[in-house]
Amino acid sequence: MSLSKTIGFISGVNECVNLFQWARSAISSLHTRWSGTQDQKLQDEVLQLQSGLQRLKDTLPAMYDLIDRAERRSHEDCVAKLLPNLKDAVYNADDLLDEFRWYVQKVALEGNAASQSPFLEFFDCVVQGRFNKVNDIIERLNNVSSELEKLGLREVPQRFDKSLRPETSSFPSDREIYGRDNELEKVMELLGVPKKYTGVHSKRKRGSNDASTSTSISNQGSVPILPIVGIGGVGKTTLAQHICNHLRVKSHFNLVIWICVSDDFDVKRLTKEAIESSSGKQAKTDHLDSIQHVLRENVNNKRILIILDDVWDDALKENGQCWKKFCSPLANVCHGSMMLITTRSSKVSNALGTLEPFTVNCLENDIFWDFFKLCAFGSNSSNNDPELECIGRSILPKLKGSPLAAKTLGRLLRMDHHTTHWKNVQKSELWELKQEETDILPALQLSYMYLPLHLKRCFSFCAVYPKDYNFEKDSLCEIWVAEGFVEPEGDIPILDTSKKYFDDLVSRSFFQKVYGTYVIHDLMHDMAQLVSKHDCFIIKDTGDFQKVPHNVRHLMILDSEKFDCSNLLSLCKHTKLRTILCNKSLWHKTLASVMDHWCTELWQIRVFSCAFLKEIPKSIGNLKHLRYLQISGSCHLNSIPLQFCRLYNLQCFNALECVVESLPCDFDRLINLRRYKSQGFVYDRMGQLHLGTHWEHEVRLMKNFNQFYGDLKLFNLGALSKDLAAEIKLNRKRYIGSLTLQWCLWISQEHNEMEVFQVLHPPTSLRSLKLMYYPGESLPCWFQQQNACNEIPGVIADNNNGCISVFSSLTDLDISDCDKLSNLNQFLQELCIEDCPDLVSIGRANAITKRKTVSLSKFDYIVFHEYKFIFLTGRRIWLAKVVNVDVIVNLWIDVM
Template sequence: MAHKIKNVVERLDEIAAEKAKFHFREGVMETEHVSDAERRHTSSFVTEPRVYGRDDDKEKIVQLLLANMNSQDDISIYAIFGMGGLGKTTLTQAVYNDERVMEHFELKIWVCVSEEFNIKRLTRAIIESAGGMVGDLSELDPMQCRLRDILNGKRFLLVLDDVWNENQDEWDKLKSALKSGVGTGNSIIVTTRIEKIARMMATLPLHQLELLSKDDSWSLFKRLAFESRETEHHSNLIMIGEDIVKKCGGVPLAIKALGGMLRFKDEEIDWLAIKESEMWDVSEHENGIIPSLRLSYKHLPSHLRQCFAVCSIFPKDYEIQREYVIQLWMANGFIPSNGQMDLEDVGHDIFNNLLWRSFFQEPWKDRFGNIMSFKMHDLMHDLALSIMKNECFTMENGMIQEVPKEVRHLSYNNPHSSQFHVWNRDVDGLRCLRSFHILSSIRPLHFDGISPNALKKSSLRMLHFPVRSIKKWPIFVHRLRHLRFLDLSFSDIKLLPESFTSLQNLQTLNLNNCHQLCKLPSDMRHMIKLRHLDISDCSSLMHMPNKMGQLAQLRVLRMFIVGQHEGQRIDELKNLNKLRGHIEIKDLDNVKSPTNAKKANLEHKAYLDSLSLSWRVNRRDGGRYTSEDEKVLESLKPHTNLASLFLSGYGGIEFPSWLKGMMLPNLVSMVLKKCSKCEHLPSLLGRLPLLQNLTIDGMDRVKILFSENNHSAGDTTHVINANATLFPSVKNLVLSDMPNLEDWVLGVEGRQLMFPCLEYLSISRCPGLKVLLPPFQALISLCIEGFEEAETLPGKLLGSEQNSPLRHLEIKSMPRLKFLSNDFFDNVGSLVTFANH
């Protein structure tokens, strides 16, 4: 095989040399290239009699252009971006020809930039569009001098339509020529499909063009498809047309293309054919949708093309997890090595590039601002399918379908059933199969009807098989020597055999929520390519394999159980400084000295943004000195980048110094649970500037939520200014099982300076708390539970100076509650939901 590969490489080198020798270039035939360029060339003339759904966009841009008349900047640059087919050019034409814009600017210039960002060509085009003559000028300098003469003393508007150039230097050269010698109040409008380009060029806030609304989409379609006939006489076509409009997903180009095709088709069968066909099946000489989107695809680097196209494995409108799709790319070798950058980081760059170019949409972010999931527009999904053809295939809803023999990426999607059932013949004989995915969102899934041998494909790189009813290790899996990704999460598997370590190419192992799993292979340290190990919520797992610290490539380790024996102690984390995301460190009561805790080296794990530290509540050595916990926790100081901290079962009386001072300035979320011996909360908890989510649960001895005296004896460095705002960013607050909690604050005047942003408050089983802090200016939802002796709620619940935005009140386990005071109802405004349990 090595000799064969060598021969192929040598032949490819010969071909490349011949290409250079004869000056061949990549791309389509010249006639096709010219035809495509001409088809996409734009001008300033309005091509649409009416622009549907863009009135607000147009008015916003026009007002911004007019407002910049008195700007002191030489040129103000406004960028409009969005996926292909949204009507960026059409909107810009409407703005360009608006009467107010025409009166405002003495000179208006329109240039279609397209794919070639050539300074000479663009300078010539700007001169000619401005009414000047280039003549026999061929050098850049005299051209730019002539351009300066034309622009000098005139307020101008320049449109650069359809920009693809991502080179900052090229843009700076053109911008310098445009700014040279001109006055103030000039404007440039840039249209592009790529957000990165918009950000590079714009000096004003970006304008992202959105999809058309349902009503505007129908209005545009109806004008095109029913222009020559009465709609009331074609009710059957209207119903089909509404489905076709949904298919277009709010993209004007798609609506125009399909509406125009149907204008002269009166037969219902013709309309149904369009409705049921895929976009690429529609004749391309009549339909410019896929070719237009394919242009965006053409501009992608080769590795981005692969990464985008393989996403057709997911069904339409499927919410795709970002980390999962990056794992898909890694498992299939689509992510190129990039020097010292981790594959995961390169994968994130690829994802961001595809998002900026509108191949991905609707990003959903967590509370830390990280993108967790996204979707693909239906037309982008159609584009990906048209590229992959039969290489990607999805079995939908358990339907019996013939799977193409050449399929490389196969998925099973049945979102409405918990039964996983695939016919053996569907997957048997698929020799090219590289990845198999079960995408059902229902948990748990139950396994039915497939033989293990059906998935015994030596070519498999990725196996996503989260099926509950798997109880034994599938005997075929350890033979998948090329496997890089394995997901058996939510299964009932109890142990992984030692033969599992033969998967020497495995990069990712997901076993989360395998509640029966009690043992991992003892020699996992030999799986040196392992980068991701997720064993979170494996509640039966009692210890880690020996010497996990030797897995130097680990980037994700969701849980580490501290053991007492050599090779299982906390110092195994010492060299794993590239761990990222979240890690839960359990059974810290097995740490015998602060020296061992220090060896975990948490302070140097800069990529961790979430940390959970827990001690067993019911310890065998329940009488051990709490000072040991204090010393251990002091030695577990995390990196200042930490955004989320969870402490549970801590047995110390005092919190560590790194929680008392401002040593975690980036903390967004904190949970303190069952720290039953602590009498005071961390002293500067109320001063953390970014803290948004705070949960305090099972703190038996705490009497005051916040006090300026919450610091150790002799520690005078953290005295709180009485006028300072406390908990300035907290939006969600949960107080639970605090029997001795009496008041919110002590030693600080001005209670109104606490929790100015609080939106959600839950107070459970805090019987000693008699006063609720007034006022909660932003409170939307309030849950009160377990005040078993109370007959009424405090009248000062929400303050008396202003109405509260409270919309939901839930009261639980208050059997003696008889009434709510008038003062309470005077201040809640219009209460939407009231639940009493």
């Protein structure tokens, strides 16, 4: 079973094994502090803690599965009351383990079995501190799950309840279809229905609309498929119903078949329904082969229109084999037959459709107003109460042109035509209004219920953002990772997995792309707020501070001049907060203490974002869970406190507009840091480190950035002095995989390039080195591989003492545009040299030939070029535009 966070929890327990072993060892090493009885008691407490966490590890996967099932029955009052309690208990368990894992990292980075300080902190805070509540959490989880089991949650099928998703038929509920005349005509045109009603079944040749125009899993070469796509409640089914009953459609097709699919794509059930719809008779057998033969006979040599209403991703199961199996009896229908499917999912549309999908959008304003008046007043006349009409027009924007939303609000308004009632509806958020199971938000909630658990967590979190918020994909995906919503998938970078989650939600219409960013439809946002009303909250004005849910986990604070220090400090009572997104500037001196208080009281914070900060307080070291820190505005941070280096879980520090003067000396303890952004200094662990042009500032940041991982590029080295180059301490950055050093030919060199290059010696674990525009004549001493001393491979020794670097991992060297370079004595697996016309010597060169064809028995690679070739035994060298090399030594070679 693949469940969000569960993998992280289990791996965390496994990692803790080492910590438990360390704790028991520490107890033994410090036994002189206690008597034998106390020593044994400590050992027992550590073992009990280990046992308790193991029980949590065994329990939690089932708890997440129970949450998933409970959300499918959250329309039931009893389940709806217990669901927040279950979530709260599970989140508490997750927070508990996450804090424990922080101690695992602390011990690995700071302590060992002989050290008293880490153990005493571990003992005080963990064994005798809040971790003695492990059993309380387990007991609460058992109690809540037991109550839900009594309600039958264990037996909940993974299908929509019929009360939530009533079966549709071909008969429309509304006699008229408002504002869809153009869409109706367009769809009938796509189905090949003639514009003129003939009264008889017309015959026509198979046209372009009959052919498959995409590579899908559908029945290619058989019935063409037109998908109708749109969000829930927009009118897809209504449009399909009116098409089904249109006289021109009935005249054109011999047979019209209607099937309500929903989320259960059962081939036998759907085949039986197709038989009933086509013949009016029930299938007499349950044998698949038999009923498929019956269906084939019913549709054989007929021009049919088959409408599959409400198709979900379940139709794609078994790699599309179920869909192909359902379509197989339709192979012998007449040319001109068509299939129409309605779906909320563009994933379904792209996979099944053979024609371009037809998207149903919301109604235009004027038409929508007429429809809304009909729903709210019972008529669309102009004789309605003018004051109520004015209120109705102010309500209209929140419905976003959705016919089902108009029906929902119209029903609520029509219950009472008093101004007070209408104003109350006007002031309320849509998600706060009580709705029937077939109203707009329950209808949209079906889309949420159908999501796998990991996507539910990701989308429901978005309720913490206001409506019309422009989401940037990369930023949101980073936050999802920080929140723990993304499951690791083998060696795939976890951010790539998070982006895949985002793309899945886009394909299911939860996000819509607008001018390079993404937005959530207002009605979908209302639905998100409905399903996460206990977890997410947005503070818009001062009155909202009193409305914050007791166990809120994610909080957005919009900017307002009315918010003062006391308002913001009142949030300290919400100690379970995991997210604070504060758009209010904390720069002003009256608010300077807010951040310090939050860091002191709100220890569970994983994601913190603010507009402006005057400084980062020392108390930030308390945030053991913190993974994502963002300062979006332009600030000048003179220093980052040393306590910042205790944020062992920190993954992303984004302060792109901020000038950070220096990083603390223990900054390399942030071993999980994948992204760092400040003005002129951007680090991406999955990519590269990009530097600006102000070397002094950048060197102050680089010298303590030893956890750098990936590809490092240093440009404009001509402007770098020897002293500054030494401060970078490049040899300490042992995780560098690829290093690029580039000088600028068009800028005069201000320093001795050889001296600068000499102090830029990289770590011995380096795998790839690229030199560009180096103006020197020779390479530094550390570059040469000699036997001047017997140092262990991979250790850098002092050149002044006659020892040199041994690059045991270096396999790739690329040298380009180094005009003055005159000699190179290297022995590598791969060497690329370009545009170095004065090069006259290459060590260990074995052969040079101008012949076009060469046969070798001792060499790994042959590289052909218009100039000359050099081959080294068991190695490869590629030379381009190297014309002065004329040394041939000691080679056994056949030249044909």
